[in-house]
Amino acid sequence: MASTIRVRAISSGETTEVQALIQHPMDSGFVKDASGALIPPHFIRELTFEYDGKAVFVADWGPAVSKDPYVKFSFKGGKKGDDLKISWVDNKGESDTTTAKIQ
Amino acid sequence: MNVRTAIHFASAAFALAALALGATATAADTIDPVADAKAFQRFFTQKFPKLKPEDFVNGPYSLNEDMHKQWEEKEQFPPYEFALDLGKELFSKPFKNGKSFADCFPNGGIGIRQNYPYFDEKEGKVVTLELALNRCREANGEAPLSYVKDDMAALTAYMAFTSRGKPFDIKIPNDPRALEAYENGKRNFYTRRGQLNFSCASCHVQNPGERIRAEILAPALGILNAMPIYRSEWSGMGTISRRFTTCNSQIRGVPLEPQADEYRDLEYYLSYVSNGLPISGPGARP
Numbered sequence: 001m002a003s004t005i006r007v008r009a010i011s012s013g014e015t016t017e018v019q020a021l022i023q024h025p026m027d028s029g030f031v032k033d034a035s036g037a038l039i040p041p042h043f044i045r046e047l048t049f050e051y052d053g054k055a056v057f058v059a060d061w062g063p064a065v066s067k068d069p070y071v072k073f074s075f076k077g078g079k080k081g082d083d084l085k086i087s088w089v090d091n092k093g094e095s096d097t098t099t100a101k102i103q
Numbered sequence: 104m105n106v107r108t109a110i111h112f113a114s115a116a117f118a119l120a121a122l123a124l125g126a127t128a129t130a131a132d133t134i135d136p137v138a139d140a141k142a143f144q145r146f147f148t149q150k151f152p153k154l155k156p157e158d159f160v161n162g163p164y165s166l167n168e169d170m171h172k173q174w175e176e177k178e179q180f181p182p183y184e185f186a187l188d189l190g191k192e193l194f195s196k197p198f199k200n201g202k203s204f205a206d207c208f209p210n211g212g213i214g215i216r217q218n219y220p221y222f223d224e225k226e227g228k229v230v231t232l233e234l235a236l237n238r239c240r241e242a243n244g245e246a247p248l249s250y251v252k253d254d255m256a257a258l259t260a261y262m263a264f265t266s267r268g269k270p271f272d273i274k275i276p277n278d279p280r281a282l283e284a285y286e287n288g289k290r291n292f293y294t295r296r297g298q299l300n301f302s303c304a305s306c307h308v309q310n311p312g313e314r315i316r317a318e319i320l321a322p323a324l325g326i327l328n329a330m331p332i333y334r335s336e337w338s339g340m341g342t343i344s345r346r347f348t349t350c351n352s353q354i355r356g357v358p359l360e361p362q363a364d365e366y367r368d369l370e371y372y373l374s375y376v377s378n379g380l381p382i383s384g385p386g387a388r389p
Contacts, residue, residue: 006180021184021185066338067339068182068185070180
């Protein structure tokens with residue numbers, strides 16, 4: 001299956017701007033399905049962006065984040081051609097990791 | 104009192120005369136889709152003189168500056184991307200008999216969105232892209248897909264994406280049944296229904312750019328060019344069928360089955376009057 005993470009990281013020399021889109025249902029646990037049964041909670045707990053072995057962005061997420069979340073931030077440093085590692089772990093223990101080249 | 108009655112009589116007579124005049128004028132009219140489309144497009148370009156014709160395909164984003172800014176940012180990472188990938192995969196995946204969607208469509212299904220829906224003279228009915236996709240599946244021994252979302256939306260998203268920028272090119276062949284389908288579609292578009300007594304035109308012709316609760320209404324012109332759409336409200340993709348049926352239930356009417364004759368005709372009419380405007384689908388809407 002294709003990766004659940006889409007990333008674009010663009011370096012402007014001093015800083016790197018990162019945009020990411022993650023495919024995830026982000027079920028809060030409060031919503032019922034068509035038959036009235038509660039959809040169990042299923043959401044990303046932690047999202048990490050690593051550059052050069054160091055975490056540059058860590059998000060502790062909960063059930064209030066919407067489906068297919070989108071993140072945008074920038075950090076100091078980051079060179080063109082370098083790797084940026086992105087990973088998430090959800091409350092069911094599922095996870096995904098991808099690496100993107102900084103442009 | 105007398106004067107007032109006289110005025111009443113006079114105005115009533117005037118109204119009657121105007122009515123009679125109007126009646127004879129419409130009676131003399133024949134169905135002229137070309138003039139219809141021209142008038143339809145002129146109505147919107149006059150209502151929104153600042154917009155270029157191709158702006159209309161971006162719906163509410165062209166009518167509100169704030170939303171336009173948000174949208175430009177969103178388009179850098181559009182929420183329909185995942186559907187697009189899925190659509191590409193589904194489209195190229197062969198059926199059990201070895202054939203694929205590409206075998207059912209002209210040009211292998213690439214860059215042809217702007218020609219749908221078309222009038223099939225053999226069948227005597229309008230054939231939409233969604234219908235053609237499911238017919239292709241059935242002809243190859245596969246179960247049809249749900250018309251409203253998921254796989255169907257992903258497939259049409261991919262097909263629209265490969266046709267982006269191509270102007271809508273809906274043709275009405277020289278066949279009285281085609282003209283009738285167009286007329287039916289037009290009648291459907293302007294017929295009020297549901298408990299709220301809204302027609303499609305109540306929102307999308309009379310009030311585009313205005314708010315309905317928190318939403319900004321899209322103009323009918325170019326509204327299908329952006330289909331299918333990722334709606335944040337749906338938190339997912341939806342097809343034209345989904346748009347039609349949910350519109351009907353939102354006005355508290357009873358929606359028809361997806362791809363009912365009425366919806367096919369409606370899509371035919373609505374696409375025809377947007378002829379010349381570029382395909383912009385898949386779109387993202389709030």
